[in-house]
Amino acid sequence: MDDFWVFGYGSLMWRPGFAHVETRKARLYGYRRALCIHSHVHRGTPDRPGLVLGLDRGGSCLGLAFRVPGELEMEVVDYLRERELVTNVYLERRVGxxxxxxxxxxxxxxxxxxxxxxxxxxxxVDHAARQVSASVGQSGPNVDYVRNTVEHLKALGIRDHWLEAVAARIGQTDNAL
Structure with missing residues (x-):
């Protein structure tokens, strides 16, 4: 069975949670990293939804690719489905x-x-920053999620200018909101 690759663009990059034999930076074209998903539990509530990352159409995304031994494919896919498909807001795709x-x-x-x-x-940026600043869920403040994501990306040598702008705007608006 051939090895296969998994592409991570958010927390999967610094907390993959599955066995792999190689990690490399990679770019996905046609999708961008974005705060495009309302979080009603972990980073917000139904009344004050937070925002979490998703891959949305357009642009490109620099992330990490993990090479997984072929014999672990079903185990890793099952793990990823359990982790990523909780509310079915994500679609599983095989992409170049x-x-x-x-x-x-x-x-x-x-x-x-x-x-x-x-x-x-x-x-x-302003809309995202306002929504993030006003949201807290079971996993804590949405602000922490965005700031931690930006810090992790920078530590990996990955710049995301839009997300960095949201994090910077949060810092300017914390007390104003």
Missing amino acids: IRLVDGASVTALTYVVDRSHGQYAGSLD
Whole structure:
């Protein structure tokens, strides 16, 4: 059985939770990392939904690709489905990604389902910052989620200018909201 790849763009990058034999930076074209999913439990409530990451259409996303031994495919896929498909806001996809050395491979990833009720759509920086600043869920303040994500991305050498702008705007509006 051949090895396969998993593409991570958020917490999967620093907390994959599955066995893999190689990790490389990779770019996915046609999708971008975005705070495009309303969180009603972990980072918000139904009355004050928070925002969490999803892969939304357009642009590109720099993330990490994990090479998984083929004999672990079903175990890893089962784990990822349990982790990512809790509310079915994500769609499981096999997508083409480009590794940093230029090689193209197919990877398993999860993209936002735009028809799902939790889809927040494309938000501008100010709207996202206001919503994040006002939301707290079972896993804590939404502000912490965004700031921690930006810190983890920077530690991995990955810049996400839109997400960094949201985090910076949160810092300017914490007391004003």
